[in-house]
Amino acid sequence: MRAMIAYPPLEGKGSPMLTQNRQFQWMSKPSYLYPCVPASAATYLKSLGHQVCWADHITEQKDWAQFEQLVRDFQPELIAIETKAPVVRQHWAMLPRIKALSPGVKTVLYGDHAAGKPDESMEHSVVDYVLTGGDYDFSIKGIVDHLEKGTALGTGVVFRNDDGTWGNTGPYVHEGNLEELPWVDRDLTNAHLYFEKWKKRLPFMWTMAGRDCPWGKCTFCSWTTTYPRFRTVGPEHLLNEMDMLIDKYGAKEIFDDSGSLPGGGWLLRFLEGAIDRKMADKIIFDCNFRYDYLTAKNTKLMKKAGFRKLLIGLESANERTLDILNKNLTREQIIEGSRLAKEAGLEVQLTVMVGYPWETKEDAYESLRLARYLMTNGLAHMLQATVIMPYPGTPLFDLCHKNGWIRFGAEEYERYDMTEPVCELTDMNEEEVVRMAGQFYKLFLDPRFFMRQLANVRSVEDMDYIFRGSKAIWGHIKDFAKLRRWDGADGKGDDR
Numbered sequence: 001m002r003a004m005i006a007y008p009p010l011e012g013k014g015s016p017m018l019t020q021n022r023q024f025q026w027m028s029k030p031s032y033l034y035p036c037v038p039a040s041a042a043t044y045l046k047s048l049g050h051q052v053c054w055a056d057h058i059t060e061q062k063d064w065a066q067f068e069q070l071v072r073d074f075q076p077e078l079i080a081i082e083t084k085a086p087v088v089r090q091h092w093a094m095l096p097r098i099k100a101l102s103p104g105v106k107t108v109l110y111g112d113h114a115a116g117k118p119d120e121s122m123e124h125s126v127v128d129y130v131l132t133g134g135d136y137d138f139s140i141k142g143i144v145d146h147l148e149k150g151t152a153l154g155t156g157v158v159f160r161n162d163d164g165t166w167g168n169t170g171p172y173v174h175e176g177n178l179e180e181l182p183w184v185d186r187d188l189t190n191a192h193l194y195f196e197k198w199k200k201r202l203p204f205m206w207t208m209a210g211r212d213c214p215w216g217k218c219t220f221c222s223w224t225t226t227y228p229r230f231r232t233v234g235p236e237h238l239l240n241e242m243d244m245l246i247d248k249y250g251a252k253e254i255f256d257d258s259g260s261l262p263g264g265g266w267l268l269r270f271l272e273g274a275i276d277r278k279m280a281d282k283i284i285f286d287c288n289f290r291y292d293y294l295t296a297k298n299t300k301l302m303k304k305a306g307f308r309k310l311l312i313g314l315e316s317a318n319e320r321t322l323d324i325l326n327k328n329l330t331r332e333q334i335i336e337g338s339r340l341a342k343e344a345g346l347e348v349q350l351t352v353m354v355g356y357p358w359e360t361k362e363d364a365y366e367s368l369r370l371a372r373y374l375m376t377n378g379l380a381h382m383l384q385a386t387v388i389m390p391y392p393g394t395p396l397f398d399l400c401h402k403n404g405w406i407r408f409g410a411e412e413y414e415r416y417d418m419t420e421p422v423c424e425l426t427d428m429n430e431e432e433v434v435r436m437a438g439q440f441y442k443l444f445l446d447p448r449f450f451m452r453q454l455a456n457v458r459s460v461e462d463m464d465y466i467f468r469g470s471k472a473i474w475g476h477i478k479d480f481a482k483l484r485r486w487d488g489a490d491g492k493g494d495d496r
Contacts, residue, residue, distance in 0.1 A: 001045075001050045001051070001077050001078060001144050001147065001148055002050070002051045002053070002074060002075060002076050002077045002078075003042075003045050003050050003051070003052050003053070003076060003077065003078045003079075003080070003140070003144060004052075004053040004054075004055055004071070004074060004076035004078070004079040004080070005038050005039075005041055005042045005052070005053075005054055005055070005079075005080050005140075006053075006055040006056070006057075006067075006079055006080065006081050007019075007035075007055065007056040007057060007058045007059070007081070007082065008055075008057055008058075008064070008067050008081065008091075008094055009057045009058060009062060009063055009064050009067055010058065010087050010090055011090065012026050012086075012087070012417075013026035013417070013419070014026035014027050014028045014030070015027045015028075015030030015032075015058065016058060016086075016087060017030075017031065017033070018058065018082060018084055018087065019033045019034070019035035019038070019082065020033075020035055020036065020037060020038075020082070020111075020134075020257075021112070021221065021222055021223050021259065022084075022222075023386050023389055023418060024084045024085065024086045024087070024389070024416065024417055024418065025386070025417065025418045026417055026419070029197075031195065031196050031197055032058070032059040032193060032194045032195055033194060033196065033257075034189075034191060034194040034206040034257070035056075035082065036184065036206055036207070036208035036257055037134065037135070037136050037137060037208065037211070038080075038082060038136055039054075039184045039185075039186075039188075039189040039191070040136075040137040040181055040184050040208075041080065041136045041137040041140045041141070042054050042185070042188055042189055043137075043181075043182055043183075043184050043185040043188060043189070044137045044138075044140075044141055044181055044182065045140070045141060045144065046185060046188060047182045048141070050144065052188065053070070053074045053076065054188055054189045054190065055067065055070055056189075056190065056193075057070075059190070059193050059194060060190070060193065068097075068101055071098060071101040071102050072101050072102070074102075075102050075105075076102055076105050077102075077104065077105060077106065077147070078105065078106045078107075078108065078140075078143065078144060078147065079098060079102075079105055079106075079107055079108070080107075080108040080109075080110060080136070080140050081107070081108070081109055081110075082109075082110055082111040082136075083109050083110070083111045083113055083114055083121075084111055084112065084113050084391075085113045085391055085392060085413040085416040086413055086414050086415075086416050086417040087414075088109075088113050088114070088121070088413055089124075089413065089414065091109060091125075092121065092124050092125035092127075093125075095107050095125050095126050095127055096126055099126065106128045106129065106143070106147060107126070107127050107128050107129070108127070108128065108129045108130070108131065108140060108143060109121050109125075109127050109129075109130050109131070110130070110131040110136050110139070110140075111226075112222035112223070112225045112226055112391060112393060112394075113391065113392060113393065113413075114130045114131065114132070115130075115131065115132040115133065115134070115172075115225045115226045115393060116222075116225040116391070116392050116393015116394070116397075117392055117393060118130040118132050118158040118168070119158065119166070121158075122158060122160060122166045127160070128159070128160050129143055129157055129158065129159050129160070130157070130158040131156060131157060131172075132156040132157070132158065132168075132171070132172050132225075132226070133155070133156035133172030133173075133174075133226055133227070133228075134172075134211055134212070134223065134226030134227045135172075135174065135175075135176060135211065137176070137181060138154065138175055138176035139154060139156065139157065139172075142154035142157070142175075143157065152169075153169050154169065154175055155169050155170050155171065155172050155173045155175065156169065156170070156171065156172025156173070157169045171228075172226075172228060173228065174228065174229070174231060178211070178231055178232070178233050179233050179234065179237050183241050183244060186205065186245075186249060191205060191206070191249075194206070196255070199253055199255075200253055200284060200308070201252035201253040201283075201284060202252065202253070203249055203250050203251050203252060203253075204251070204252070204253045204254075204255070205245045205249060205251040205253075205254050205255075206254070206255050206256075206257050207238060207241055207242065207245070207254060207255070207256045207257070208256065208257045208258055209232050209233050209237075209238045209256055209258050209261065209262075210230060210231060210232030210233070210258035210259065210260075210261070210262060211223075211227050211230070211231055211232075211258070211259075212226075212227035212229070212230045212231075212259050213230060213258065213259025213260035213288070213290070214230050214260060214262050214263065214290075215230075215260065215290065215328060216229065216230050216259070217326045217328070218313075218325055218326055218327055219324070219325050219326050219394060219395035219396040219399065220315075220325055220353075220388065220389075220390065220391075220394060220396040221259070221394065222391050222393070222394060223259060224393075224394055224395060225391075225393040225394060230259075230262075232258065232262055232266065234266075234269075235266060235267075235269040235270035235273055236269075236273060238256070238270065239270065239273045239274060239277060239279075242254055242279065242283070242285075243277070246282050246283060251283060252282075252283055252284070253283060253284050253285075253286065253308075254283055254284075254285050254286070255285075255286040255287065256285070256286070256287040256288070257287075257288065258287070258288060259288060260287075260288050260289055260290045260293070261287040261288065261289055261293075262293075263290065263292075263293030263298070264293075267293065267298060268298065268301070270305075271298065271301040271302060271304075271305045272301075274305035274306060275301070275304055275305050279305055279306040280304060280305060280306035281306075282306070283306055284306055284307075284308040284309075285305070285306045285307050285308065286307070286308055286309040286310070286311070287307070287310065287311070288310075288311045288312075289310040289311065289312050290312065290313075290329075291312055291329055291333045291334055291337035291338075292328065292329060292333055292337070294336075294337035294340050294341060295340065296340055299340045299341055299343070299344035299346060300344050302344065302346060303344045303345045303346055307346055308346065308347055309346075309347045309348075309349055309381070309382070310341060310346055310347070310348050310349065311349045311351065312337070312348055312349070312350065312351070313327070313329075313350075313351045314334055314350045314351060314352045314367070314370070314371065314374075315327060315329075315351065315352060315353055316352065316353065316356065316359070316363070316367050317331055317334075317363075317366045317367040317369070317370035317371075318356075318359060318363045318366060318367065319331060320358070321356055321358070321359060321363070324356075324358065324399075325396070326395075331370070334370070334374075335370075335373075335374070335379070338374050338379035338380055339379060341379075342378055342379050347381035347382065348374070348379065348380045348381060348382075349380070349381065349382035349383065349384070350371060350374065350375075350380050350382070350383045350384070351383075351384050351385075351386075352367055352371055352383065352384075352385050352386075352440060353385070353386050353387065353388040354367070354385065354386075354387060354388065354433055354436045354437050354440075355387045355388045355421040355422075355423065355425065355428075355433040355436075355437075356388055356423070357400060357403070357405040357423035357424055357425060357426070358426065359425075359426060360426045360427050361426075361427050361428050361432070364428070364433075364436050368436070368439055368440060368443075371383060371440055371443060372443055372446065375443045375444075375446065375449050376443075376446055376448040376449050377448075383440055383441070383443060383444075385437045385438075385440035385441065386418055386437060387418045387419075387420070387421055387422075387433060387434060387437055388421075388422075388423070389416050389418060389422060390406075390422055390423065391416065392410075392413075400422070400423055404424075405423040405424050406422060406423060406424075407421065407422060407423060407424050407430075408422075419434070420433075420434065421433045421434075
């Protein structure tokens with residue numbers, strides 16, 4: 001079968017941040033994040049003998065005319081597209097055009113929005129299949145087998161009948177062994193085109209050992225709609241893939257994009273294996289992580305194993321907010337975990353959100369003060385701030401909808417793009433929330449933070465990293481500065 005895994009070009013306010021488990025955002029200075037599971041789907045189909053076209057026209061910066069020509073030339077029999085709330089209407093509108101370009105093609109929509117509201121896509125578009133689970137590789141392969149061999153569809157698929165009605169195969173259930181999947185074909189999927197602003201070395205590659213995260217219960221996370229439970233490959237399997245990336249592609253930095261790398265025994269086995277293989281002499285390794293997995297023992301081993309940057313969710317300094325988000329985290333764990341990471345020589349990148357409908361202005365300031373304390377005392381090296389988005393399908397959306405906190409019509413999805421709050425706020429207006437998010441980026445201008453960064457410079461590589469990071473930060477500050485200045489959000493206040 002001729003199958004296309006596609007990211008068609010989109011129209012909007014910049015470059016769309018679209019792929020797996022991302023807070024959607026239009027970026028003026030884009031980061032092209034590698035879509036590991038869709039890339040696995042393309043690889044899996046190719047390994048089974050199908051003709052596969054990887055068509056990410058967002059990352060390749062190609063326009064609609066070029067996308068149309070590719071569809072005409074390749075004539076896919078199946079095309080699968082990842083979607084998200086702010087652009088789902090664009091995807092609905094392009095499906096008839098795609099069908100006209102390749103008569104008989106079957107279309108598939110997947111992603112957290114499609115999973116959370118599958119019947120909606122069936123009602124408002126001509127899509128043939130919607131996936132409600134996150135293992136797109138196994139699910140798309142199941143659809144291909146159904147079309148070619150007449151086998152039954154797997155679980156978690158909504159399908160359109162010949163008469164236009166639709167049915168479904170029930171709730172999604174994990175049906176495949178992750179270790180039986182081939183390693184992602186980085187050549188087929190143009191992995192060299194994808195990048196993050198905080199990368200330090202090239203070539204830079206992605207892995208994804210686990211799907212969802214071991215905790216898997218944060219109410220805002222879009223993966224709550226797609227993964228019934230956390231699964232991961234074994235530590236040895238990930239180490240073997242890393243060796244392959246080093247040997248075949250000359251990888252010098254690898255980022256694992258699991259919701260969080262597992263802790264406990266899995267992590268210790270991975271660290272022991274990485275140390276035995278002398279990974280620290282070959283690469284630097286980054287990953288998503290959790291504060292409650294940081295211990296004095298494993299942080300030292302992580303440094304020895306070649307770890308550099310840990311992306312960790314702070315989300316808020318407010319204990320009530322952390323409880324509502326079901327983070328299973330306390331303020332004390334945030335500070336202590338950051339201290340342990342610093343002492344081991346690891347770099348923490350914080351993620352924080354503003355605009356929670358139950359938080360006051362003072363609560364938001366408290367998060368800003370905690371972030372400043374961590375950044376200026378060397379307990380965190382990087383930070384990203386966003387406006388909270390209760391995406392449809394998540395527990396957070398259900399909570400906000402139940403309490404009447406959504407500011408506009410439930411289906412005004414284009415507004416879920418982080419340029420404005422979705423929720424009614426306690427004592428801040430819409431512009432104040434966005435300006436508050438901008439204040440977090442101004443922490444990079446604090447002389448204490450800047451001097452600490454300069455004190456850590458050891459090489460030309462370090463200087464280049466700081467220079468590129470500074471350009472990215474100025475981009476964020478300029479984005480937020482487009483709105484009216486909020487004089488009250490000058491970020492001043494006690495460190496703690």
